[in-house]
Structures are given as C-alpha cells and as structure tokens.
Amino acid sequence: MIKVVLLGAGNVAYHLAKAFQESSNIDFVQHFRRNRAKDADFDSNISKTDRLNTLAKADIYVIAINDDAISSFSKQLDLDHGLVVHTSGSMPLNALKCKANKGVFYPLQTFSVTKNINFKEVPIAIETEDEKDFELLEQFARSLSHIVYEINSEQREKLHIAAVFANNFSNQMFKIAKDICDEYAISFDLLKPIIKETVGKLETLNPKQAQTGPAKRNDRKVIEKHLSQLSGEQKEIYALISASITRTFKN
Amino acid sequence: MIKVVLLGAGNVAYHLAKAFQESSNIDFVQHFRRNRAKDADFDSNISKTDRLNTLAKADIYVIAINDDAISSFSKQLDLDHGLVVHTSGSMPLNALKCKANKGVFYPLQTFSVTKNINFKEVPIAIETEDEKDFELLEQFARSLSHIVYEINSEQREKLHIAAVFANNFSNQMFKIAKDICDEYAISFDLLKPIIKETVGKLETLNPKQAQTGPAKRNDRKVIEKHLSQLSGEQKEIYALISASITRTFKN
Numbered sequence: 001m002i003k004v005v006l007l008g009a010g011n012v013a014y015h016l017a018k019a020f021q022e023s024s025n026i027d028f029v030q031h032f033r034r035n036r037a038k039d040a041d042f043d044s045n046i047s048k049t050d051r052l053n054t055l056a057k058a059d060i061y062v063i064a065i066n067d068d069a070i071s072s073f074s075k076q077l078d079l080d081h082g083l084v085v086h087t088s089g090s091m092p093l094n095a096l097k098c099k100a101n102k103g104v105f106y107p108l109q110t111f112s113v114t115k116n117i118n119f120k121e122v123p124i125a126i127e128t129e130d131e132k133d134f135e136l137l138e139q140f141a142r143s144l145s146h147i148v149y150e151i152n153s154e155q156r157e158k159l160h161i162a163a164v165f166a167n168n169f170s171n172q173m174f175k176i177a178k179d180i181c182d183e184y185a186i187s188f189d190l191l192k193p194i195i196k197e198t199v200g201k202l203e204t205l206n207p208k209q210a211q212t213g214p215a216k217r218n219d220r221k222v223i224e225k226h227l228s229q230l231s232g233e234q235k236e237i238y239a240l241i242s243a244s245i246t247r248t249f250k251n
Numbered sequence: 252m253i254k255v256v257l258l259g260a261g262n263v264a265y266h267l268a269k270a271f272q273e274s275s276n277i278d279f280v281q282h283f284r285r286n287r288a289k290d291a292d293f294d295s296n297i298s299k300t301d302r303l304n305t306l307a308k309a310d311i312y313v314i315a316i317n318d319d320a321i322s323s324f325s326k327q328l329d330l331d332h333g334l335v336v337h338t339s340g341s342m343p344l345n346a347l348k349c350k351a352n353k354g355v356f357y358p359l360q361t362f363s364v365t366k367n368i369n370f371k372e373v374p375i376a377i378e379t380e381d382e383k384d385f386e387l388l389e390q391f392a393r394s395l396s397h398i399v400y401e402i403n404s405e406q407r408e409k410l411h412i413a414a415v416f417a418n419n420f421s422n423q424m425f426k427i428a429k430d431i432c433d434e435y436a437i438s439f440d441l442l443k444p445i446i447k448e449t450v451g452k453l454e455t456l457n458p459k460q461a462q463t464g465p466a467k468r469n470d471r472k473v474i475e476k477h478l479s480q481l482s483g484e485q486k487e488i489y490a491l492i493s494a495s496i497t498r499t500f501k502n
Binding site for chain 2: 183187193214229236
C-alpha cells in the first residue's frame with residue numbers, strides 16, 4: 001500500500017480523493033484542506049487537518065491547489081521524507097520549493113464536482129527528479145489509471161496548451177452554438193448527435209481528415225451569408241476559425 | 252412504401268442512398284448522378300440514370316447536391332407530380348425553382364464517405380410549403396430517423412450556423428491541439444479522453460456549466476504564459492476564444 005496525503009479542496013482534489021479511496025493499492029492517510037467550508041464535499045471518514053505542522057507520514061504528498069499558490073505553499077512544507085508532487089499541467093516541476101523530493105502527477109481531464117469521472121480512463125502524465133521516485137510515482141499512478149505517460153516539464157506545458165484548445169475552446173464553440181439555438185427557439189438537442197459524431201470520428205480519422213463544411217470547401221457564398229447574420233464576438237470568431245480551416249486545406 | 256428518387260453523388264447522397272436501402276418503408280426507385288466516376292461508391296442494384304428526361308415516377312425527389320447548384324439544377328426538373336426537396340442547411344425552401352411541390356429535408360449530421368453513420372440517430376429538420384406534403388415528408392423522415400423536427404427556413408439557416416460552430420469549429424480546435432502535440436512528440440491519444448469527456452458532460456450540463464480552465468478563472472498568468480509560447484494563427488485564436496470565455500463568466 002502506498003500511503004498518500006492529499007492537500008487541497010478544489011475540483012481536482014475532489015476527484016482525486018474519490019479515486020484514492022477506490023484504489024486498493026492506496027492508503028489515503030490524511031486530507032489537508034484550509035477551506036473547511038467545503039468539508040461537506042468530502043468523505044468524513046478520512047482523517048483531515050488544516051494545519052501543516054500536523055501532516056501525517058506518507059510516501060506521497062499530492063498538492064492539488066491553484067497554480068499560483070503552488071510555490072509559496074510548497075515552501076511551507078517542512079518534510080524530510082516522501083515525494084511531493086503537484087497536479088498542474090502548466091507549472092514546471094521546479095515550481096515546487098520544498099526540501100523533499102519533487103515530482104509532477106498531472107491528470108489530464110476536465111473535472112467538475114457535479115460530474116462523475118471514471119479515473120481509470122484519465123491519462124496521467126508523470127515526472128520526477130530522480131529515477132527511484134519515478135518507480136514509486138508510476139506505481140502510484142497505475143493504481144489509479146490504466147493510462148500513464150512519462151512527460152517532461154516542457155512537453156507538459158505544451159500538452160496543457162493543447163488541452164485548452166481540445167477542451168475549453170471546443171466547449172466554447174458548443175456554448176456559442178447553444179446561444180444561437182436559444183435565440184431562435186431551436187432545441188440544442190438537435191445538435192447533440194453532430195457533436196457526438198464530431199468526436200466519434202476521431203477514433204478512425206484525424207481531425208484534419210474528419211473536417212467538413214463551408215470553410216473546408218472555401219464556399220465563400222455560405223461563409224459571407226453566415227457572417228452577415230452574425231455580429232460582435234460571434235462574427236469575429238466565425239471569420240477567424242473559418243480562415244484557419246480554409247488555410248488548413250490550401251496547403 | 253414511399254417511392255423516392257435520389258439526385259446527387261456527394262457525401263450526403265452516399266449516406267442517404269444507404270439509408271434509403273435500409274428502410275423497409277422506402278422504395279428507392281432510381282438514382283440520378285451526373286458524375287459517373289463515383290459509380291463504384293454506390294450499390295449497382297439501384298436503377299441509375301444521368302439524364303433528367305428519364306427520371307422515374309416517385310413520391311419524393313431528394314436533391315443532394317452543392318448549395319450553389321440547387322436553384323439552377325431544380326429549374327431543369329420538368330415534373331408535374333411529386334414533392335421535390337433539397338437537403339441543405341443553408342438554403343431556403345424557395346431556392347428550389349421547379350414547378351412541382353417543394354420542401355426541405357435537412358439531415359443534421361457531419362458526413363464523411365469513410366465513416367459509417369447510424370442514420371436512425373441523425374436529426375432531420377423538415378419543412379414544406381403545404382400541409383399535405385408535410386405529412387408525407389414527415390412519414391418519409393420517420394422511416395429513416397427517430398429524430399424529426401419541423402424547422403422553418405429562417406430557423407434552419409441559424410441552425411446551420413450553430414452547427415458550423417458545434418462541428419467544424421470544435422473540430423478545428425482538435426486539429427490545432429493535434430498540431431501542438433505533433434510538434435512536441437506528444438501522443439494525441441493523451442487528449443482523446445478529455446475530448447470525449449468534454450462532449451460527455453453535455454448529457455448532464457449545458458456548455459457554460461461544463462466550462463473549466465484558465466480563461467474561465469481569468470487566470471492571466473497562465474493565459475499570458477500560453478500566449479507567449481504561441482504564434483501566428485494559433486496565438487490569435489487562443490487570445491480571441493479565451494476572451495470570449497472570460498466574458499461569458501463576467502456577466
């Protein structure tokens with residue numbers, strides 16, 4: 001059993017806490033959270049603390065807090081044992097400023113408290129300073145997920161940018177689509193099958209091969225007609241992404 | 252049995268031809284296609300023609316050709332019977348210029364010849380000039396799909412714009428994410444679970460509720476760090492969509 005202490009109380013901590021409890025190879029010994037207002041979100045059977053000088057002894061300390069707070073928070077960790085990892089996609093390993101050994105455990109998924117996740121299917125990108133720690137962290141990650149990759153700090157930063165496009169930005173396209181539907185009393189449900197298929201195609205085609213529509217065909221008539229019916233931010237986005245698609249197929 | 256003649260040889264015609272053959276309520280009597288080069292894509296058991304003056308008698312004539320060609324092509328249809336429908340999301344009903352009764356049969360899906368579709372799950376937006384035709388077209392549509400909506404020409408045009416955002420533009424976000432992965436030797440497979448989850452969330456949350464990430468939190472540090480690593484089109488898109496997301500959560 002790998003002993004773990006979790007530090008944090010946000011969306012990522014919430015899903016990690018659940019995954020730790022569900023794994024038979026992990027002993028979830030303590031949960032540090034400063035924000036006691038969130039206590040109701042978490043299992044009360046797990047020992048909890050809000051003081052860093054009462055941290056339990058563990059093999060791995062997982063910091064799941066805001067990116068900005070990682071450095072200053074980790075400075076306060078007075079540990080002479082164990083491996084301290086953060087869970088951020090955009091922070092390098094050396095953002096950790098504690099004396100203990102350091103690593104990164106980045107679960108590449110979009111976490112909302114209100115939506116359950118099968119953690120076994122969440123890709124985990126891991127990195128450590130030394131090889132022995134890597135073995136421990138890999139064993140830990142494999143106790144939680146089937147999909148574990150070694151990714152260094154530079155790659156992880158790029159991966160995080162790619163994930164912002166793949167997740168946050170595609171989701172904003174869905175949001176704008178829903179705004180348009182709402183404005184004209186059209187059910188957003190009409191679009192759900194095409195959204196599912198857009199993603200379903202990626203199992204057999206890459207995104208470029210899967211592309212269709214007026215911008216791919218550089219169908220100026222349809223593009224101009226659509227632009228004439230949009231305004232403000234929607235129009236700007238339509239023009240920019242259409243141009244990007246058209247360029248994709250020019251080359 | 253509703254007798255149908257299909258006119259066209261593109262992606263939409265390809266999937267319609269398959270769906271017509273699979274439906275037990277539809278008698279697929281003839282397939283008109285000018286482009287004989289594509290004959291190999293279609294079932295040779297269906298009677299075919301490339302001359303409009305040899306069109307078979309049918310209840311419904313489905314025109315699945317490029318938007319631009321619909322008006323001029325429909326003018327050449329010398330029919331004194333039946334219902335002529337086009338399949339375009341962006342063209343109004345009166346783009347049809349034939350003497351016969353007119354309607355629209357718009358299957359809201361992204362069609363690639365290389366990817367099979369379960370047509371039963373494709374939403375069909377239908378419209379006719381008169382009520383009697385509507386009954387026929389609705390019966391026809393329900394023979395092909397479980398999901399049939401009455402949508403007028405104005406709504407359909409907006410729906411098509413919404414579909415461009417939901418499908419083509421979200422897919423371009425995946426394409427850019429893959430470009431970034433490729434550049435840094437990261438497997439695009441790492442992103443597939445987050446992409447699936449982005450769409451999976453829409454079953455229980457609307458896109459605004461499902462949003463996460465640096466732009467939602469207006470995390471300027473991460474946003475600026477990402478922007479500093481991007482250039483050209485990718486940078487422009489990152490800035491514009493991030494601002495759109497941040498604005499979504501300001502209001």
